[in-house]
Amino acid sequence: MSDSEAENTLKQWAVPIFILFVLLFGLFGWSLFHDKDIVPKMREHKPLPEFQSKKLFSDQIIYSKDIRGEYWMLNFWGSWCPTCYVEHPYLMQLKSQGVKIVGVNYKDTEKDAKRFLDSQGNPYAFSFFDPKGKIAIEMGVTAAPETFVIGPKGKVVYHRIGEMTKEIFTQEIQPIMQGES
Amino acid sequence: MSMINKALLPIFFVIIMTSAWSSDELLEFDSKAQEERYLQLIEELRCPKCLNQSIADSNAGISEDLRNLVYEKIKAGDTDKEIRLYLSERYGDFILYKPDVSGANLLLWFGPIVIILMVFIMVVLKIKSKARDAAKPTEMSDSELERVQKLLNESSSSQQGKSK
Structure with a gap:
């Protein structure tokens, strides 16, 4: 892989990794802080x-x-x-x-x-x-x-x-x- | 009379305690394997009314009903997966102590691994790119070349002067 190809790959991956990182942390945060003691309303809608x-x-x-x-x-x-x-x-x-x-x-x-x-x-x-x-x-x-x-x-x-x-x-x-x- | 009462009291107590204890133990299974499935399933299902108890441990009314339901479904030939699905459709993943690795859970299970892999690849690429940069011959600008040439000329002329 040439230098420019490696740089391009880095640039291509940086944004998806950042988005995935934010999504995962969002999901972890939501899972940690939302009220888990309440049973979901599975029949609603x-x-x-x-x-x-x-x-x-x-x-x-x-x-x-x-x-x-x-x-x-x-x-x-x-x-x-x-x-x-x-x-x-x-x-x-x-x-x-x-x-x-x-x-x-x-x-x-x-x-x-x-x-x-x-x-x-x-x-x-x-x-x-x-x-x-x-x-x-x-x-x-x-x-x-x-x-x-x-x-x-x-x-x-x-x-x-x-x-x-x-x-x-x-x-x-x-x-x-x-x-x- | 009072002596008879005293003698009978422990017997009545034992009868009452035994009947209370055995009310949940009267379940009959077709095989030992079926009974083991029942015991394992009720340990894996969370009481929807309690803070953190399985339906096996909880005395809540809903836990009793759910134990009965699991028993009936096992006797009716339902698989463990079918029983879990039936209950999660009504109480969500909340009821499962071991939620299935599917849907949004996939992200929770494999997301960190994917991120670690991607970051690892990025670090390797960065290190490789830096190593190549270091190995490259340095290119000089015209002004720098001119300056080097000038310094070399000065140095050679001063050496010639000394030798004379």
């Missing part, structure tokens, strides 16, 4: 998976494909879950505002679920009964409460891990439902 279960307090089998046609909130709840008691009044408020909510009664018994709804009110159009957490795993849920927003065509457009609050609804969910994002 994807079609709602197919699942079915017994309807809570009924023998009827209901299907995920029943949740179509308009925006629905899909809320995982359980009578054993303290945060579900905290968010429940706001779900009741949303129901009174006309927001459609479907429940998934998660790792619970029908007896306890009934006691919960009788005392706290029932914001759900209907609830899936998921005592063994099968639907929860299908949706990538780790605990209750978690809430998904399902679009009119059956796409999961939003996933909230944790309590549903007025701030979250007005700032993050309402714009989606109004077609602003």
